[in-house]
Amino acid sequence: MKTKILITNDDGFDASGIKELEAGLVGLGELTVVAPDREQSASGHSLTLQRPLRIHERLPNRYAVDGTPTDCVFLGVNHIMRDHRPDLVISGINRGGNLGDDITYSGTVAAAFEATLLGIPAFAVSLEISRERHFATAAKVAYEVAGKVLEHGLPAATLLNVNVPDLPWEKLAGFRITRQGKRSYSDVVRENLDPRGRQYYWIGGEVLQGEDIEGTDAALVRAGFVSITPIHLDLTNYRALKPLENWEWSC
Numbered sequence: 001m002k003t004k005i006l007i008t009n010d011d012g013f014d015a016s017g018i019k020e021l022e023a024g025l026v027g028l029g030e031l032t033v034v035a036p037d038r039e040q041s042a043s044g045h046s047l048t049l050q051r052p053l054r055i056h057e058r059l060p061n062r063y064a065v066d067g068t069p070t071d072c073v074f075l076g077v078n079h080i081m082r083d084h085r086p087d088l089v090i091s092g093i094n095r096g097g098n099l100g101d102d103i104t105y106s107g108t109v110a111a112a113f114e115a116t117l118l119g120i121p122a123f124a125v126s127l128e129i130s131r132e133r134h135f136a137t138a139a140k141v142a143y144e145v146a147g148k149v150l151e152h153g154l155p156a157a158t159l160l161n162v163n164v165p166d167l168p169w170e171k172l173a174g175f176r177i178t179r180q181g182k183r184s185y186s187d188v189v190r191e192n193l194d195p196r197g198r199q200y201y202w203i204g205g206e207v208l209q210g211e212d213i214e215g216t217d218a219a220l221v222r223a224g225f226v227s228i229t230p231i232h233l234d235l236t237n238y239r240a241l242k243p244l245e246n247w248e249w250s251c
């Protein structure tokens with residue numbers, strides 16, 4: 001039977017990254033797109049439980065949902081594709097890297113988390129944008145990673161976080177398996193007055209140029225490599241178990 005691939009993102013159904021991803025995967029299998037109807041960046045692993053969701057079939061097998069990336073994967077797998085669940089879920093191509101701590105905010109990565117929870121191999125793919133926007137490079141990377149995941153499968157409860165530098169394909173330094181690094185942002189809160197004279201606040205600042213920690217996603221993408229980080233659903237910090245056990249608990 002033909003390979004079925006579900007595609008989603010957090011930049012929204014009309015974003016160029018998901019269109020480039022779709023174009024880049026032609027020939028790999030039957031594609032179904034289920035994506036948020038508007039941008040949902042930094043929505044994390046949020047699931048809509050307090051209101052109904054609507055699914056709009058914009059084109060054959062191309063659906064826009066008025067929800068989060070996680071809603072899209074949930075509806076895609078458990079409803080739209082319920083008769084033949086996808087063999088692979090790909091989330092992206094995100095406009096902007098998902099490096100280091102970004103993954104805790106990322107709707108792109110959360111969509112891949114959701115697929116993993118549903119037992120389907122998944123990866124997120126993001127383009128670390130500068131001014132050039134080589135989405136085509138990231139689409140080729142996605143094609144290669146998808147082929148490998150379909151061939152080898154993934155370790156249990158594990159997804160891949162793929163980040164691509166904004167370079168032409170020929171300029172890539174190579175593929176590297178990495179670990180999650182650090183990336184920090186400006187902590188500035190901008191305060192201003194709205195037209196009615198009330199205060200408002202704008203959070204979320206520029207990326208601060210942090211140190212490059214060897215072997216991490218951020219460092220290798222900066223050096224021109226495609227970074228592939230295996231991420232685990234188990235968030236336990238095993239090194240913290242012993243010290244916490246040694247606190248003097250009352251019983």
Ligand code: MN
Nearest residue numbers: 010011041094
């Ligand atoms: Mn995004």
